[in-house]
Amino acid sequence: MSPPRILLALTAALALGACKKDEVPEQEELGTFTTDTGGLTEDIPVDVSPDAQSVFIGCEWNDQSGDVATVWEIKKPDSSYFYVNQEWHPDAASAGNKPMRVGNHEEYLPILMPVSPQATLSQGAWSMRVWVATGGKKREVSCTKVERTAEVPSTALIDVAFVFVGIDGINAGNAEGNDAVQGLITSMGNIWADAGLGVGDVSYSDFGGDVNRFAVIDNDSTEPYDLYKTVPDDVGRTITIFLVQEITSGDGAIIEGVAAGPPGAATIGGTAKSGMIVAADSLADDASRVAQVAAHEGAHFLGLFHTTEKDGRANDPLSDTPACSGSDDANGDGRLAPSECGDGSNLMFWAPPADSANSLSDDQGWVLRRNPAAR
Ligand SMILES: [Zn+2]
Incomplete structure (x- = not known):
């Protein structure tokens, strides 16, 4: 009587596998x-x-x-x-x-x-x-x-929730038909495709909290953390991108995006590390640059570090990404330029130049697809 038992066991195992794949990890x-x-x-x-x-x-x-x-x-x-x-x-x-x-x-x-x-x-x-x-x-x-525990597919999908925080002319009601927003999503998916990652389901909402406080984010304050904490507890595998007008910093640097982490709090909402922020004031003029920033910040959230940090004192833990060091800083200004580094064309270089730094390595894809938030 053993053959039928084996069949039953196999059926149960297959059913369990199928079930796990669709579930948010506990x-x-x-x-x-x-x-x-x-x-x-x-x-x-x-x-x-x-x-x-x-x-x-x-x-x-x-x-x-x-x-x-x-x-x-x-x-x-x-x-x-x-x-x-x-x-x-x-x-x-x-x-x-x-x-x-x-x-x-x-x-x-x-x-x-x-x-x-x-x-x-x-x-x-x-x-x-x-x-x-x-x-x-x-x-x-x-x-x-x-x-x-779900197996890692060769192509994984990331569901994205966009939250509009005081963006001029763009809101949850018109985003579906807005060329800049749709261009952003398409370009972001194209960049991630290099790593076997794609944009899955997309949702849009208007920020329900204090828009006046969060439309311009002070990156030196607790504002990023306070904004991330508004991500709902039941976020599941969706990653949340807050589109704000501007991100400011005391040293006067232009900040185009910031992410919790790395890594962000995968599948856990309501924490100081539950989302990322992208400055969208230039979205109508240059959706591809905003998409590059969103793809970079999303990759941080999913676990990637900079291939090389600004001063070259730290690199990512991956063996197939080129690395730069402080000794490559020819003019000694403490800021490595893309032209000084072999990883200047990688999406995760500390300051990826527009349009020319969209590449991702096999190991970077391996990390991204494996995150509990990927499906
Ligand atoms: Zn970065």
């Missing part, structure tokens, strides 16, 4: 952990399933004013290091710089694994320790995990 509370007076948590257990493709972990902590948090270390089930904080950890030199990166973050700490095909997940009991720069106070750190 959020799992990892618990609340008290730091020592130096701001360091104990080991936070993180179970990784056999079929996990990627894991996003977001952590918040109490009484935050002025704090910056990051990851101290991440250990694999065999207790070897997956990641060690290179700036502060006593084992930094012996463990070495792993193909994994975590930034220093205010308000909400976003962690995505893996961010390189050179450091993938394995099933079992992982652990990590979070460090909050506290100034001698104990803190309560609470973390939530989202695990993507």
